[in-house]
Amino acid sequence: MENQTPVENRPSRGRRFGQIMLSLLPVAIMFTIQNIIPAVGSIILVLNNLENFDVDDPDALSDMTNVLTDYSGIFMLIYTLVALAVFIPWYCKKYVHAKDIGKNIRGIGPKFFFCAVFAILGAQMFALGLIYISEFLFSDIYDMYNDIMEQAGFSTDTGDADIWMQLAVIFLIPIVEELVFRGLCTSKLEVCNFSRRFTYFFPAIVFALLHGNPLQIVYVFALALILGYARLEKHTIIFTCFLHILYNFLGTVPNFDNLFDSLPKFIPVILTISGLAIVAASFLIVRSGNKTRIA
Numbered sequence: 001m002e003n004q005t006p007v008e009n010r011p012s013r014g015r016r017f018g019q020i021m022l023s024l025l026p027v028a029i030m031f032t033i034q035n036i037i038p039a040v041g042s043i044i045l046v047l048n049n050l051e052n053f054d055v056d057d058p059d060a061l062s063d064m065t066n067v068l069t070d071y072s073g074i075f076m077l078i079y080t081l082v083a084l085a086v087f088i089p090w091y092c093k094k095y096v097h098a099k100d101i102g103k104n105i106r107g108i109g110p111k112f113f114f115c116a117v118f119a120i121l122g123a124q125m126f127a128l129g130l131i132y133i134s135e136f137l138f139s140d141i142y143d144m145y146n147d148i149m150e151q152a153g154f155s156t157d158t159g160d161a162d163i164w165m166q167l168a169v170i171f172l173i174p175i176v177e178e179l180v181f182r183g184l185c186t187s188k189l190e191v192c193n194f195s196r197r198f199t200y201f202f203p204a205i206v207f208a209l210l211h212g213n214p215l216q217i218v219y220v221f222a223l224a225l226i227l228g229y230a231r232l233e234k235h236t237i238i239f240t241c242f243l244h245i246l247y248n249f250l251g252t253v254p255n256f257d258n259l260f261d262s263l264p265k266f267i268p269v270i271l272t273i274s275g276l277a278i279v280a281a282s283f284l285i286v287r288s289g290n291k292t293r294i295a
Contacts, residue, residue, distance in 0.1 A: 034083075124275070144215075174244035196232065
């Protein structure tokens with residue numbers, strides 16, 4: 001939190017489930033907006049192009065699908081702008097005290113800052129290595145991942161995406177997700193006096209599961225643990241937004257396909273292990289001299 005909101009009394013067993021459901025309300029709203037806007041946009045596009053649709057043309061359906069894919073970046077941008085308009089006022093009104101923002105940011109300190117950045121680099125190395133390992137060891141999972149990325153407007157073969165999709169994925173989606181998961185969801189659990197461990201792991205698990213396929217669940221969970229730790233330690237989502245944007249930038253802009261195609265198969269394995277080692281080392285350095293525990 002940007003503020004130090006007084007916590008409520010620890011919920012009784014009868015109230016815990018209700019409080020957890022309330023903490024997931026922003027997640028449900030985010031998910032609803034995320035699905036409604038592309039659905040409405042797709043209906044509008046289909047209706048506008050219906051007069052040009054020839055049922056006798058074998059390529060007509062494919063052409064319509066390509067039109068919808070071409071607009072996926074616009075749909076994603078609109079979704080993020082609507083979500084920001086909903087969640088920024090909600091989070092700021094309920095959990096932010098302006099006087100605490102600067103203090104919390106200054107409290108990050110250079111040691112924590114650089115360790116968090118290195119942890120993000122390690123998490124992206126882990127994700128990249130995992131993706132390429134799955135390509136030659138778990139082809140079904142990789143194909144599922146590839147299909148999801150293409151439906152979202154990305155090609156995992158070329159790394160291409162339109163400018164609107166890249167703008168949304170790199171800069172805006174991280175802010176939306178931080179507002180929802182490390183902001184509203186985590187803050188609700190805090191003020192309801194749930195244990196620090198539950199407040200740390202529960203949003204991370206939900207965040208990972210909502211990404212939909214086994215490959216993403218694994219590496220997104222690693223990311224969520226880093227972001228959740230930064231949020232609980234430094235009481236600000238401004239820093240976690242920066243870290244999340246950095247992570248998405250590293251995963252979106254560089255194109256390593258040609259490089260990995262020309263390297264031995266064991267290189268992604270080394271990359272995955274090295275990424276995990278960097279994340280672990282970053283945590284250990286931060287934890288040295290820090291008595292606070294996830295408990």
